[in-house]
Amino acid sequence: TWSWLKMSFTGALEVLIEMKNQDVKFTKDTYVLAFAICYKLNSPESFKICTTLREEALLKGEILSRRASCFAVALALNQNELAKAVSIFSQIxxxxxxxxxNLNVIIHIQSNALENLIETLTNAAEGNLSKFVKRHMFSEEVLAKVREKVKDVPALVAKFDEIYGKLHVSGQVTNYSLDAVLCYTPRDKKSHTLLLNKRMVSRRTFRPLNQSLLAE
Structure with a gap:
């Protein structure tokens, strides 16, 4: 249930704040975790904490990852802090x-920049068709927000419906929500490879396993 999750997130955030108070250096992953927790709590207080942590990190010259910044942008948007969201996004x-x-789409929606948004979606749908070019993917949930926003503007809703169809045909629409997209953690192939390589070394002789077996 949410109450249990909220308690867990709050407890985790308290630990991170205590680490910060003890001058424990945050890694890039620690900032991702901290901002993700603040995003999940989605409160004025967690927004303030996220903002403070981010500003302190930037003052120290630390480089925040794109993923951490995305959580900060999403939290700002959820808290209706549009100017802050735009500012953070512009620094990615x-x-x-x-x-x-998808965050860029939400920013356009909240900014009421509907014509620019339709143009952005059009470019994504009608851009380079080469299979070697990475195409933009849009959340069905986010596109539904676009349609809700433009529904009272006949010219825009007609254009959106056309673009929406093209995006679907080209496979550029995902059923994952924005929350799921933000929280998705890709498998780290590199660490998996390193683990395999480590297991190929004999713990007893510290030689490659094939050499150890031959020696025995």
Whole structure:
């Protein structure tokens, strides 16, 4: 249930704050975790904590990952802090991820920049058709928000319906919600490979297993 999850998130955030108070250095992953927890709590207080942590990190010259920034943007949008969301988003170095794509749509919706939004969606649907070019993916949930926003503007809703169809045909629509996209953790192939490589070494002789077996 949410009450249990909220208690868990709150407890985890308290631990992270205590770490910060003890001057424990945060890694990039620690910031991702902290911002994700703040995003999940989605309260004025968690927004304030997220903002403070982010500003302190930037003052120290630390580089925040795109993923951490996405959680900060999403939280700002959920708290109706549009200017803050736009500011954070503008500082993301490479906003080409599926999370960034959909957050950008939400920013346009909240900014009432509907014509620019339709243009952005059009470019995504009618852009380079090469299979070698990574295409933007849109959440069905986010596109539903677009349609709700443009439904009272006949010219825009007709254009949106046309674009929506093209996006579906080209496989650029996912059923994952924005929350699921933000929280998705890809499997780390590199760490998996390293683990396999480590297991190929004999613990007793510290030689490759094939050499150890031959020696025995």
């Amino acid at each position: 170095m490479n906003p080409e991820s599926i999370a960034c794509t």
